[in-house]
Amino acid sequence: MRPVRRALVILLLILVVGLGAVFVYVRGRGFSARSEPGRLEESVARFARRLAIRVKTNPPVSVEVLIADQSMWGWLENLSLIGLGIYLPRAQIMHDPQDVFQKDMGLRIRLHPPTEEAPIELVGKVAHGTPQQGTYRLGINLSADAEAQRAIEGYIARRQAAIAHELQIVYDRMCARQSQRPLS
Numbered sequence: 001m002r003p004v005r006r007a008l009v010i011l012l013l014i015l016v017v018g019l020g021a022v023f024v025y026v027r028g029r030g031f032s033a034r035s036e037p038g039r040l041e042e043s044v045a046r047f048a049r050r051l052a053i054r055v056k057t058n059p060p061v062s063v064e065v066l067i068a069d070q071s072m073w074g075w076l077e078n079l080s081l082i083g084l085g086i087y088l089p090r091a092q093i094m095h096d097p098q099d100v101f102q103k104d105m106g107l108r109i110r111l112h113p114p115t116e117e118a119p120i121e122l123v124g125k126v127a128h129g130t131p132q133q134g135t136y137r138l139g140i141n142l143s144a145d146a147e148a149q150r151a152i153e154g155y156i157a158r159r160q161a162a163i164a165h166e167l168q169i170v171y172d173r174m175c176a177r178q179s180q181r182p183l184s
Helices: 002-029 039-051 146-180
Strands: 062-067 070-079 083-089 106-112 120-132 135-142
Touching: 062 083, 070 146, 083 106, 083 120, 120 146
Parallel strands: none
Antiparallel strands: 062 070, 062 106, 070 083, 083 135, 106 120, 120 135
């Protein structure tokens, strides 16, 4: 038992020293105001995006993407406080989607959740685009204002509660079936 405890203490110590080094580095140099982020900034941003709570929509949420004088309709795949994934029907995109939706291109987006009275207005930048059969999937990094953030937080909280309720129903059904089985 003692070697395991020693290994855990050493691992914890390495982790603390590593985090301390990152803290000292960031405190000393700060995050830059350069147009291109540094490697550390990219890593921190990528890590933060992975930690964001992301929910899939149910019922479907329609999305309006506004580019210049064009409006395209699609549906929301998933949503978090820092980004969203949407699908656009390929037929609505008049040109090559990879030319229309270039990385870091600014977009205005309107979400139309059935649970909200008014659409949620968002601003974001294209993170990536992927052609799929009959659709084009866009990943968008959001820069939402405080009102939009509150609306997104509310939607995510309601969706999480609905998912928890659905899981509880499935669990209860499994327990009921299990109790009906004869013991062997």
